[in-house]
Amino acid sequence: MDAEGDGSRTAARDFETLRIRRVPGSAAGVNSVVTEAVPAPGGSSGAGGSPGLMKSSAVMAAGTLVSRLTGFLRTLVMGAALGVGTLNDTYQVANTLPTMIYVLVGGGALNAVFVPQLVRSMKEDSDGGAAYANRLITLVVTFLGSATLICVVAAPEFIRVMSPSMATHPDQxxxxxxxxxxxxxxxxxxGIHVVMGQILNARGRFGAMMWTPVLNNILIIASFGSFAWVFGTASRSGISASTITPQGTRLLGVGTLLGLAVQALAMVPYLRDSGFRIRLRFDWRGHGLGKALGLAKWTFLFVLVNQAGMVVVTRLATAAGAAAEKSGHPGTGITAYNYALLLWQMPQAIITVSVMTAVLPRIARAAADGDHGAVRDDISQGLRTSAVAIVPCAFAFLALGVPLIQLLYAGAGEEGARNIGFVLMAFALGLIPYSVQYVLLRGFYAYEDTRTPFFNTLVVALVNAAGSFTAYLLLPARWAVTGMALTYGLAYVICVGVAWKRLRDRLGGDLDGRRVVRTYARLVGAALPASLAAGSVAAWLMAAVQAPAVAALTALAAGATVLIALFLLLARVLRISEVDAMVNMVRTRLGR
Structure with a gap:
């Protein structure tokens, strides 16, 4: 049997990795749900697994897909209600603030540090980790509650930091x-949503954290839809920062706040169903939280540098957008950057995050046991499995970015939508190193190494900030944000090179590099000609069809069909085993 045939069988087994089982759990007698690695039929534990990972990943991917789709509908309604100019920029800056501050003051630590700690407490503590989890919830409620009050009072200062150009216009x-x-x-x-979700993830319940954001999106869609119904859409009413009423601002603001509140509180029934009961506990000393907080110091620096880079981008993008809008080019500010970024990140959130969220508890256990081979295999599997979707999606954004955005944001105006499409095209290929970097960093976190990710992010932030500043200085205002999007992907190319070398050294000089590189090279070999053909078809149809919305829909449908068909054909010719495994899995689930 040739090597490729063996690789195909191994790739097929890579989709079978975890089994969910119930084991005696807490002192109260409830069962805890945990995940364990088991051998696939005819395989070893190291190479194979069970359908559990794919099942867990499918649940999360479905929830994330619905969440992202409703998230896109949310941005469509926002674009129709506020337009894509400076008024929407004011909302984007204000709505970005809580995420940036939350990630800075604790969100990064919750996501990266406390999952391995929760897994260890479930494994080692007599109560299945319940007390540790309750202490963590209490800490988050106390700390974030205090931080929120301070930030609300200091809101004007935050706006001045985020956008000095906005602060010079009284209405904005x-x-x-x-x-x-x-x-x-x-x-x-x-914070409440994340800590509850991580507790559920550590117990093998992965779906709730991916599905509850749908409630948030629905409520925000309702609030912006109500705004458009009462005050009119931006294209018809010409609403701006100087004409929006306090009642309109209140409607949008309350809707945004209510959406996140419902999203968080919706996690409580899932926790109760898992057998976990929330009880505030202030006995923090001597129970492991200090160790986690010590690890979190590097995560804090990680997100500090990352958020500092985003502040630079926000300041530059809002200034460039305001200048370009005066010249008749809307959709070239921070709103364009955020809307394109949201769409660009969708494949990452649906595929890579879902796969690695299911694998992370197992990687943490393997790292704790000193099984470097198992960690290497899981990292390799995560890279290759996610690449099957990530690589063609990156090339699809490059080939079909403009018709896709013009179809989605038709209500925001043809010129503004086209400009957002150019930003998406600039982001496009950066999706590949962005996804690779996400997988590699899970390996460091499994070893409780938060220092290395900090230095990697420092590189990304510095390159991104320098590139964004260069784009702002050298490019015309309408193209400045497009240049910033391009430098974002280039920054991750450098980051991947640094992270790969350090993780390889950590695992003893072996990261399955030859197999991973071969898979990515063949995927690019299939996606590149497919995207060229799809882009040519789409460009011809955009020029041939007069009606903008019809042209965008026709070009997108025809281009996507050409891209998918040609990619799958070339993948078969190039004998990309991971694509064959994915296609076979889909056909099996469809009953063929």
Missing amino acids: MRVAVAFARYCLPTMFFM
């Missing part, structure tokens, strides 16, 4: 501060 400043004071309390509910 007034609206931005009003939005910020409604949006900032959402950081408290973000």
Whole structure:
């Protein structure tokens, strides 16, 4: 049998990795759900597994897909209600603030540090980790509650830091501060949602954290839809920062806050169903939280550098967008950057995050046991499995970015939508190193190494900030944000090179590099000609069809069909075993 045939069988087994089982859990007698690695039929534990990972990943991917789709609908309604110019920029800056502050003051530590600690407490503590989890919840409620109050009072100062150009316009400043004071309390509910979700993840319950954001999106869609119904859409009413009423600002702000509150509180029934009961516990000393907080110091620096880079981008993008809008080019500010970024990150969130969230507890256990081979195999599997979708999606954004955005944001105006499409095209290929970096960093976190990710992010932030500043200085205002999007992907190319070398050294000089590189090279070999053909078809149809919306829909449908068909054909010719395994899995689930 040739090597490729053996690789195909191994790739097929790579989709079978975890089994969910119930074991005696807490002292109260309830069962805890945990995950364990088991051999696939005819395989070893190291190479194979069970359908559990794919099942867990499928549940999360479905929830994330619905969440992202409703998230896109949310941005469509936002674009119709506020447009894609400076008024929407004020909301984007205000709504970005709570996320940035939350991640800075604790969100990064919750995501990266406390999952391995929760897994260890479930394994080692007599109560299945219940007390540790309750102490963590209490810590988050106390700390984030205090931080939220301080931030609401300091809202004007935050707006001045985020966008000095916005602060020089009284109407924009007034609206931005009003939005910020409604949006900032959402950081408290973000923390509650995340800590509850991580407790469920550590117990093998992966779906709730991916599905509850749908409730948030629905409520925000309702609030912005109500705004458009009462006050009119931006294209018809010409609403701006100087004409929006306090009642309109309040409607949007309350809707944003209510969405996050409902998203967080919806986690409580899932926790109760898992057998976990929330009880506030303030006995923090001597129970492992200090160790986790010690590890979190590097995560804090990690997110500090990351958020500092985003502040630079926000300041530059809002200034460039305001200048470009005066010249008749809307959709070239921070709103364009955020909307394109949201769409660009969708494959990452649906595929890579779902796969690695299911694998992370197992990687943490393997790292704790000193099984470097198992960690290497899981990292390799995560890279290759996610690449099957990530690589063609990156090339699809490059080939079909403009018709895709023009179809989605038709209500925001043809010129603004086209400009957002150019930003998406600039982001496109950076999706590949962005996804690779996410997988590699899970390996460091499994070893409780938060220092290395900090230095990697420092590289990304410095390169991104320098590239964004260069784009702002050298490019015309309407193209500045497009240049910033391009440098974002280039920064991750450098980051991947650094992270790969360090993780390889950590695992003893072996990261399955030859197999991973071969898979990515063949996927690019299939996606590149497919995207060229799809882009040519789409460009011809965009020029041939006069009606903009019809042209965008026709070009997107025809281009996507060509891209998918040609990619699968070339993948078969190039004998990409991971694609064959994915296609066979889909056909099996469809009953063929």
